[in-house]
Amino acid sequence: MNTSEHVLSNGPEKPDVNSINQSAEDVVKTTTATESKLSIDGSSRYQAGTNSNIGRYLWPCCALVLLLVVNLFLDASFFSITYQDGRLYGSLIDILNRSAPVALLAIGMSLVIATGGIDLSVGAVMAIAGAACANLLLIPDISVATVIMVGLAVGILAGVINGSLVSYLGIQPIVATLLLMVAGRGVAQLINQGQIVTFQNDAFSFIGVGNWLGLPMPVWLVLSTLAVCQLLLRRTALGLFIESVGCNASASRYLGINDKSIKVFAYSVAGLCAGLAGMITTADIQGADANNAGLWLELDAILAVVIGGASLVGGRFSLLLSVIGALVIQTLATTIIISGLPAKFNLLIKALVILIVLLLQSEKFRNQCKQLVSINKKREV
Amino acid sequence: MTAVLELKNISKIYPGVKALEDVGLQLFSGEVHALLGENGAGKSTLVKVMTGAEIKSKGDIIFQKKTYNFSTPIEAQQVGISTVYQEVNLLPNLSVAQNLFLGHEPKRFGFIDHSLMVKKAKQLLTRFNLDIDVTVDLSSYSVAVQQLIAIARGIAMSAQVLILDEPTASLDADEVKVLFKVMNQLKSEGVAIVFITHFLDQVYQISDRITVLRNGKKVGEYITDKLPQPKLVEAMLGKELKELTGSHRAESSMTQKRENEKLLRMENVSSKGSIQQFDLDVSKGQAVGLAGLLGSGRTEVCKALFGIDRLNEGRITLAGLKLRLSQPSDAIHAGIALCPEDRKTDGIIGPLSIRENITLALQARLGWWRYLSKQKSQILADLYIEKLLIATPDADKPINQLSGGNQQKVILARWLAIEPSLLILDEPTRGIDIGAHAEILSLINSLRKGGMSLLVTSSELEELVAFASKVVVMRDRKKVKELSGHELTSQHVMTAIAEG
Numbered sequence: 013m014n015t016s017e018h019v020l021s022n023g024p025e026k027p028d029v030n031s032i033n034q035s036a037e038d039v040v041k042t043t044t045a046t047e048s049k050l051s052i053d054g055s056s057r058y059q060a061g062t063n064s065n066i067g068r069y070l071w072p073c074c075a076l077v078l079l080l081v082v083n084l085f086l087d088a089s090f091f092s093i094t095y096q097d098g099r100l101y102g103s104l105i106d107i108l109n110r111s112a113p114v115a116l117l118a119i120g121m122s123l124v125i126a127t128g129g130i131d132l133s134v135g136a137v138m139a140i141a142g143a144a145c146a147n148l149l150l151i152p153d154i155s156v157a158t159v160i161m162v163g164l165a166v167g168i169l170a171g172v173i174n175g176s177l178v179s180y181l182g183i184q185p186i187v188a189t190l191l192l193m194v195a196g197r198g199v200a201q202l203i204n205q206g207q208i209v210t211f212q213n214d215a216f217s218f219i220g221v222g223n224w225l226g227l228p229m230p231v232w233l234v235l236s237t238l239a240v241c242q243l244l245l246r247r248t249a250l251g252l253f254i255e256s257v258g259c260n261a262s263a264s265r266y267l268g269i270n271d272k273s274i275k276v277f278a279y280s281v282a283g284l285c286a287g288l289a290g291m292i293t294t295a296d297i298q299g300a301d302a303n304n305a306g307l308w309l310e311l312d313a314i315l316a317v318v319i320g321g322a323s324l325v326g327g328r329f330s331l332l333l334s335v336i337g338a339l340v341i342q343t344l345a346t347t348i349i350i351s352g353l354p355a356k357f358n359l360l361i362k363a364l365v366i367l368i369v370l371l372l373q374s375e376k377f378r379n380q381c382k383q384l385v386s387i388n389k390k391r392e393v
Numbered sequence: 394m395t396a397v398l399e400l401k402n403i404s405k406i407y408p409g410v411k412a413l414e415d416v417g418l419q420l421f422s423g424e425v426h427a428l429l430g431e432n433g434a435g436k437s438t439l440v441k442v443m444t445g446a447e448i449k450s451k452g453d454i455i456f457q458k459k460t461y462n463f464s465t466p467i468e469a470q471q472v473g474i475s476t477v478y479q480e481v482n483l484l485p486n487l488s489v490a491q492n493l494f495l496g497h498e499p500k501r502f503g504f505i506d507h508s509l510m511v512k513k514a515k516q517l518l519t520r521f522n523l524d525i526d527v528t529v530d531l532s533s534y535s536v537a538v539q540q541l542i543a544i545a546r547g548i549a550m551s552a553q554v555l556i557l558d559e560p561t562a563s564l565d566a567d568e569v570k571v572l573f574k575v576m577n578q579l580k581s582e583g584v585a586i587v588f589i590t591h592f593l594d595q596v597y598q599i600s601d602r603i604t605v606l607r608n609g610k611k612v613g614e615y616i617t618d619k620l621p622q623p624k625l626v627e628a629m630l631g632k633e634l635k636e637l638t639g640s641h642r643a644e645s646s647m648t649q650k651r652e653n654e655k656l657l658r659m660e661n662v663s664s665k666g667s668i669q670q671f672d673l674d675v676s677k678g679q680a681v682g683l684a685g686l687l688g689s690g691r692t693e694v695c696k697a698l699f700g701i702d703r704l705n706e707g708r709i710t711l712a713g714l715k716l717r718l719s720q721p722s723d724a725i726h727a728g729i730a731l732c733p734e735d736r737k738t739d740g741i742i743g744p745l746s747i748r749e750n751i752t753l754a755l756q757a758r759l760g761w762w763r764y765l766s767k768q769k770s771q772i773l774a775d776l777y778i779e780k781l782l783i784a785t786p787d788a789d790k791p792i793n794q795l796s797g798g799n800q801q802k803v804i805l806a807r808w809l810a811i812e813p814s815l816l817i818l819d820e821p822t823r824g825i826d827i828g829a830h831a832e833i834l835s836l837i838n839s840l841r842k843g844g845m846s847l848l849v850t851s852s853e854l855e856e857l858v859a860f861a862s863k864v865v866v867m868r869d870r871k872k873v874k875e876l877s878g879h880e881l882t883s884q885h886v887m888t889a890i891a892e893g
Contacts, residue, residue: 249761256753259742266701266731266739267807268722268757327744 068321072336075319075369079343086350100226103346111342112230113138113289113306117313118320118334119234119241120171120282125317126258127275128326129178129185131282134313136196137170138290138306143203145291146300149211156215160291167287168280170196175276193310200302210299220295230292234335237285241331251329254278258326312341315366321373340369395458397422397585398443398474398554403452405438412438415452416611418604420554420585425576427596427617428589429629430606431826436589437479439606440556443587444476445469456554475552477543479559479589485532490514492531493546517545520578522571536563544572548579555579556587561595562824565686565852573599591826593622605629630827656846657815659698662707667693668870671707675815675848680841682861683850684886690870691850692734695819698848699731700724711815725758730808734819734850736797740804743793747785748774750792750803755810777806782832798829805836816840818849822856834860854883866890 083090083103093102117134124131141163148159170192177188222229245251256264257271265271289309294300318324319340320333344365348358371377396419405413413435420426430436441447443454445463454461456472463469466476483492490507491498493514498505514527521541531539540563547555557576561569576586576599588600596603596617603620605612605628612628620628657675662668668690675681683691696702698709700718709716711727718724721731733739742750752770759765765773774788781802785795792803801821808816818837822830838860841847851857857864863877866889874889 248764249756249759252749252753252756253761256742256745256749259744260738262739263733263742264753266699266721266733267754268725269753270720270722 068330069333071369071373072320072333072340075372076336076340076343079340079347079365083343083347083350086347090350095226098226099223099228103350105228105231107339107342107346108231108234109228110346111338112228112234113293114309114312114316114341115234115335115338116237116285116289116292117282117309118316118338119237119331120285121310121313121317122320122322122329122331122334123245123254123278124185124282125314125322125324126254126326126329127278128258128261129275129278130189130314130324131174131279132186132189132310133170133174133192133196134282134286134289135306135308135310136193136200137167137283137286138293138309139200139300139302140170140196140203141166141287141290142294142300142305143200143209143302145216145294146209146211147203149213149216150209156213159216160219163291164284164287167283167285167290169283170286171280171283172276174283175279178279179272179275197302200300200305204300204302206302208299208301212298216291217295217298220292220297230296233288233292237288238331238335241281245331250274250277255328258329312338316341319366319369341366396420396455397457399453399455400439400443401453401455403439403442403454404450405435405442405447406450411609413442413449413609416606416609418443418611419614420587421602422553422583422585423580424601425580425586425588425599427600427603428587428606429593429596429603429625430612431629431828434606434629435609436606437558438609440476440558440587440589443469444474444556470550470552473553474556475547475550475554476556477547477558477560479562483531483539483543483546486530488528489518489525489531489534489542490527492542493517493527493549495546497550517549518542520548520575521545537565537568540564541568541572544575548575552584554585554587556589558589559591559824560588561590561592567686569595591824593625596625597622626827656712657698657848658710659694660708660710662697662709663705664693664697664702665705667702668697671697671872673848673865673872675846677814677846678841678844679863680837680847680849680861682857682864683848683867684854684857684864685850685867685890689867689890691867692819693870694867695731695734695817695848695850698724698815698817699729722757725754725811725813728814729817730754730811730813730815731817732801732804732808732819732821734823736800736804736824741792741800744791746789747778747783747792747795747803748788751777751788751806751810754807758811773810774806777803777809781806781836796826796829798825798833801825801829801833802836805833809840813845815846815848818847820850820852822851822853854886858883858886 080090087103090103093100093104095101117138120134121131144166145159145163148154148162174189174192177183177191178185181188219229219233224232245254253264253269253274254277256267256269257274261271264274286306290306293305316337317329317334319337320330320335322329322334341362344362345358348361353361398418398420400416400418403413403416403418404411416435416439418426418428418439428436428439438447442449443463445466445468448462448464454463456474461468461472469476484495487495490511490513494510499509499513500506501509511527518525518527518541521544523538523541523545525534525538531542534542540560544557544560547557560572564572573595576588579586588596590596600617603615603617603625605615605625607629615625615628654677655674656677656679657673659671659673662671662673671690671694673681673694683694685691693702697704698718700721700723703719709718711729714727716723716727718727724731737743742753745753748770751774752765755773756765756770771788777783778785778788783795783799783802783806785799792800795803805821821833821837825833834856837847837849841860849857849861858881861881863875864881864886865872866874866876866886868890876885876889
C-alpha cells in the first residue's frame, strides 16, 4: 500500500497539481455555462443508473421468491423442514442440494462471461474429472486427498488449455471451448475405457451424499466456493481487472493490465469449479458415466449467469446473482414435478418461465409495458 | 428563396432533460450550412430529429413545402435526406462496394449485379481521388479512407439534403481538401449540405451560413462572411474566450536549465512496418511535439515507446536505464504513460465508473493482491475530479456518460495518479469542444512546469508550437526535421511537413 498512501498524502501539496488548479480556473470561468449544463443532463442519467443497479438484484430475487410461493400453493408442506438423524430434510434442502453442480459451474462461468468469453466445455470437464477420480479409486489404499487433488487439477488443466487457446492463440471463445466440449467426453470415455466405472469408497462418496451440521455436503461446497471466490475477487483487485478486461480488453492492456493472463485465470477458475462439480456428481452415484455426467449442464450454467443479469458481452458480474440464477433453474424443475403436469411439458414450461424472467429484467421491455398500461388508462378516462 | 428543408420550433425532451428548445433551422439548396456549438449543445439531437433517428417532442419538419413526421431513418432517406455520422457506421466485414450500395444495390433480373456494382463503386470513389480495390473488406482500410467511403455512400444515395457530422475529425489536410472539393461540386449541383465540425478554420473555408446552438437553444443564424471568428466563438461559449495560444514561449528560457538533464533517449529505433531509424531526446520538464500527417509514423513512435509495437532494432533509455518493452505494463513500471489516440477503443473502460477508471492504472501497477480500498480510491478520484474540473455529480457515474473532453480529463487523471516521469499524449484534444480543449492545454502547461516530461502529437500545429519547446516533424515513417528556438513557428512546421 506504500505507493498509494504516498500518492494520497502528497497529492494535494504537489506544485504541479496546484498550478493546474489555478490556471484551469481562469478557463473555467469562461465555460461555466457548459459545465452546469453537463451536470444537469448528467445527474438525471446517473439516477437512471442507480435505479437499474437496484433492479439488478431485484428481478432475479423476485423470480426466485415468486417460484417458491407458487410451490407453496401447489404443496402446502413445501416449506416444512424436518430434522432427523442429524440431517435436515425438506423440499428446500433438496433444491439447494440438487442445484449444487449447476451453482458451482455458474460461479466459474460468471468469470468467463465477465471477460467477454464463454465456456462450453464445463460439462465435459465434469465427466473427465469424474472419470479420473473413479478410476483412481479402484487402486487399493489410495488416499482420498490425492484423488480429490487430482480431480481439481484436471479441472484447472482444462481451464488453462481453454484460456490459452482463447488469449494466446486468439481463437474465439465459443470455438475454443467447443473443442474441449467434444474432445473432453472422448477423453473421459478413454479413461473409462468405454465402461461405466463404479467404486466403493465411503470417504469419497461423502462429497456427494454426506452431510455436516445438518446440511448436505454439496451445499457446503457451493457455500465455501462462493465465499472463497468472493474474497479472492472482491478483496483483491482481480474482480475489477476481470470486469475491466471484459468491458474493454484493449484499453485494459493500455493501462497496464495483463489481459491475457486475466482471461487464463478466469477459464482456470471455471475449470476448477467444473472439476469440483464433476466429483460431486460422481460421488453421488458412486460411479463415473462418461456419456452422461454433466451432460448439457454447461447450458444450464450459462442460463444461470444470464438469469443473474450478466451481459454476455462481458463486464460487470455478481457471483451471488449467478448462484441465485442456478437456484431459480432448480426450483423451476422442482415446481414442474410437484405440479403433476405430464413430464412431456417440462422443457417447454422451463423455456417459457425463463423467457419471462429475462424479459422482466430488460428495462426496455418494462418501459414498453408501462407505456401500454398508461395508454389503456387514458382510454378508460 | 425558399428553404429545401425547414425545421420550425423543434423541441426534444428526454426524461428530465430538455435537449432542444424551440430550435429552428433553414437549409437552402446549393449552400453549406455549418451547425456549430459545444459538445452537448444539441447538434447531434437536432440531426437525429431531422433524420428520423429520434422523434421530436414538438415542432414541424417541412421538406419541400410538405410537412413530415419521420419516425425512422429510412423514411428520411427515402425522401432524400442522407446522413453521414461522426463514427463510421458501416459494416467492416463487407466489401467497399457492398457498403457503398447496401440497401440499393444495382439489380439485374432481380439479382444483384456484382460487376455493375463494382464499376459504379469505382466511379463514385474517383470523385474522392480514391483509387482502391473496392472488392476488399472495408476493414482493411484506414479510418480516414473509411470516413471518405461513408461520405461517398451518403452522396451515392443522391440526396437533396446531405448531413455531415464531423466528417473531417479523422482526415488529414489533403483528404480534407478532397472532401471540400466534392462538397463544392455537390453545392453547384444544388445539394443542401449541413456541416458539423469543431474546426472553426474549416467553417470559414467551406460554409455559407452558420447556425449556432447553445444549451439546446438556437443562439442565432449568421452569414459566414459577415461573422468574424472571435464573434463566432463568443456566440458558441456565450462569453468571451481569452487568447490561449502564444503566451508560453517567454517561460521556456526559465526551464532551459532543467532541460539539460536528459530523460528519454531513443536511438536508431526501428519497428517493422511502422517507424524507421528514429532518434529522439526528451529532457526533464520538456514538452516535445511530434508533427506530421496521418500515417506519418507519429502514433507509431508513441506505440513503440509504450511497448505496444515491438522494436526490431535500436535502443530506448529512460534516465540512463535501457528499457526492454514487451507490453505496456513494462513501460508503466519504468514511468511512462500514454493517453492513446483512439480514446474510445484504447482509453476509456466505458461501463466502469469514473472512480474505477481513474484508479485502474495505479491498481494495475500495484498488482492485484494489493487492493486499493474503496475509501482510498474514492479520495483519489475526488481529488482529481476537483483538480481537473471534471464535470460530474460524483465519481460513481460510468465514464461513457461523460462528454469527450471530460473523458479525456479522466484518462489524464488516471496517469497523473501514477506520477509518470514521461507522459505521452497522442492527439489529446481531438474531438473535444472548445472549453475543455482550453482546459486540457493549460493542464499540459502546468504539468510541464511541474517537471514532467511530455511527448505530444497533434494535428493542430498552432497548438503544438504554443507549448512545445521542440517539435519533431515526421514523414513516411521517418524523422525529417527537428525545430526549436526561433525556428519554431507553425509556418516552419507546415513547410517541413510538406517538403521534408
